[in-house]
Every structure is written in C-alpha cells, then in structure tokens.
Amino acid sequence: QQAAQPAKPKVLKVGTDAAFAPFEFQDEKTKEYVGFDIDLIKAIAKQMGAEVQIQSMGFDGLIPALEAGQIDIAIAGMTITEERAKKVNFSKPYYKSGLTILVKADNNTIKSFKDLEGKKIAVQIGTTGAMEAKKIKDAVIREFNNAPEAFMELKAGGVDAVINDKPVNDYYLSQGGAKDAKTVGDLLKSEDYGIATAKKNTELAQKIDKALDEVIKSGEYEKIYVKWFGK
Ligand code: GLN
Structure with a gap:
C-alpha cells in the first residue's frame, strides 16, 4: 500500500506584461520575471496554498486572455x-498609482498638461495613459506596445511627451532615464491597481481578496513594498 501523497498545489496561470518595471520585468541575468506584482502574486498564491505559472503578453491582450480562460489571473x-x-x-485596490507626463530633459516649453495641446505624445496601447492622451486637443498620439518603447521614442526625439504611470516613470528616471527625460506638472490622475480575474470566476476573486488581506496583515506586503520602492 502506498503512503498518501500530499495534495499537489494548484497551479494558477498568471498573465502579465513584463515590461513595466518595477512592477513586472525580466531579470537580465536569470531571465526570470521579477517585480512588485510578481512578488505580491506569489505571496497571495502561497497564502492560498497554490503556485503560480507566469506568462508575459501584451498589456492589451490580458483581458481577452482572461475572458478566453487562457489565464486565471492578470x-x-x-x-x-x-x-x-x-x-x-x-x-x-492593492497599489495607489496615477499618471504623470515625461518630456525631454532639456524641454522648457511643456510645463503642464495644458501645454500638451497639439503635441506629439507617446503612450502604451490599451492603457489609461493612452485614454488620457486621446482627450488632448489636436495632439498626435503614437501608441507603442510597451512603456520602454515609448520612453525610447521620447529619447529619440520622435515625440514631445510620454503619458504613463507615475511609479514606472519614476523608476525609469531613477535607473538612468533622468539623463534624457524629466517629469513635468502634477499627477494627472490618481488611479488604483487591481488584480483581475475572469468575470465568471467569482470564487477566485474572493479567495484573492482574502489572501491579499492576510498578506497585508502579516507584514509581507510591507516587505515587498519596501523591497521595490524603499521606505
Ligand atoms: N495602469 C495602466 C493601465 O492600467 C498601465 C498598465 C500597464 O501598462 N501595464 O492602463
């Protein structure tokens, strides 16, 4: 007779867009997906007695992938x-965020949102930054597959500004981007990040909320926060 095997942990398929440092990106050396979101979802899964299998895709493909059942969580x-x-x-909500404007480091004409009228603006396709940019009068919107491509276009002088998430813009500036770019104006919009699951999978959504509460209560959230954003 065989000894009972411990139950295999459930594997949760997690989708992300691993070009959004410091939330999710690929470690250059190990090629592993790392970042605040990655650590958080691993902690949440552990709390649920599950494991994660992470796959990266375009940001605008995440909701369709949830709807098609290709991933459990985004x-x-x-x-x-x-x-x-x-x-x-x-x-x-698990993280308080918002949008900011980046311009070239030597730009002295764009000082706030209202100066973006008629300007060329780079955004990431399918994001809140893209939606905000589209409201600007006479602006030419250039949509890129990910944030780093938008930053590169600003550096190359192809656009006048980038509208993107503040923590990601700040991280880019802190990692050497400040040579080429700077933030102007105030927070355009305050936003909350959430973990998405398929509409019909309400049970999973409830489990995630419960596990998130535990991860916050245990101090694990705080540890992960400090690891990626400092004190
Ligand atoms: N927070 C933004 C949005 O939800 C951008 C997210 C992203 O590019 N990964 O649209």
Whole structure:
C-alpha cells in the first residue's frame, strides 16, 4: 500500500506584461520575471496554498486572455476602471498609482498638461495613459506596445511627451532615464491597481481578496513594498 501523497498545489496561470518595471520585468541575468506584482502574486498564491505559472503578453491582450480562460489571473499594474470592470473582476485596490507626463530633459516649453495641446505624445496601447492622451486637443498620439518603447521614442526625439504611470516613470528616471527625460506638472490622475480575474470566476476573486488581506496583515506586503520602492 502506498503512503498518501500530499495534495499537489494548484497551479494558477498568471498573465502579465513584463515590461513595466518595477512592477513586472525580466531579470537580465536569470531571465526570470521579477517585480512588485510578481512578488505580491506569489505571496497571495502561497497564502492560498497554490503556485503560480507566469506568462508575459501584451498589456492589451490580458483581458481577452482572461475572458478566453487562457489565464486565471492578470496582474500588470492594471488600473481599476469602470470600463474594464464590466469585463473582469477586480480585487480590492492593492497599489495607489496615477499618471504623470515625461518630456525631454532639456524641454522648457511643456510645463503642464495644458501645454500638451497639439503635441506629439507617446503612450502604451490599451492603457489609461493612452485614454488620457486621446482627450488632448489636436495632439498626435503614437501608441507603442510597451512603456520602454515609448520612453525610447521620447529619447529619440520622435515625440514631445510620454503619458504613463507615475511609479514606472519614476523608476525609469531613477535607473538612468533622468539623463534624457524629466517629469513635468502634477499627477494627472490618481488611479488604483487591481488584480483581475475572469468575470465568471467569482470564487477566485474572493479567495484573492482574502489572501491579499492576510498578506497585508502579516507584514509581507510591507516587505515587498519596501523591497521595490524603499521606505
Ligand atoms: N495602469 C495602466 C493601465 O492600467 C498601465 C498598465 C500597464 O501598462 N501595464 O492602463
């Protein structure tokens, strides 16, 4: 007779867009996906007695992948919006974010949002930054697959500004981007990030919220926060 095997942990398929440092990106050496969101979802899964299998895809493909059942969870610095909440379930907010404007380091004409009228603006396709940019009068919007491509276009002089998430812009500036770019104006919009699951999978959404509460209570969230953002 065989001894009972411990139950195999459930594997949760997690989708992300691993070009959004410090939330999710690929470690240059190990090629592993790392970042705040990655650590957080691993801690949440552990709390649920599960394991994660992480796959990276375009940000605008995450909600369709949830709807098609290709992934169980999407964590990708995804802003909770009314529009998206019609298609997916969101966890409780787990990170307070917002949008800021980047211009070239030597630009002295764009000082705030209102100076963007008629300008060329780079954004990431399918994001809240893209939606905000589209409201600007006479602006030419250039949409890129990910944030680093938008930053590169600003550096190359192809656009006048980038509208993107503040913590990601700040991280880019802190990692050498400040040679080429700077932030102007105030926070355009305050946003909350949420973990998305398929609309019909309400049970998973509830489990994630419960596990997130535990991860916050245990101090694990704080540890992960400090690791990626400092004190
Ligand atoms: N927070 C933004 C959004 O939800 C951008 C997310 C991202 O590019 N990963 O649209």
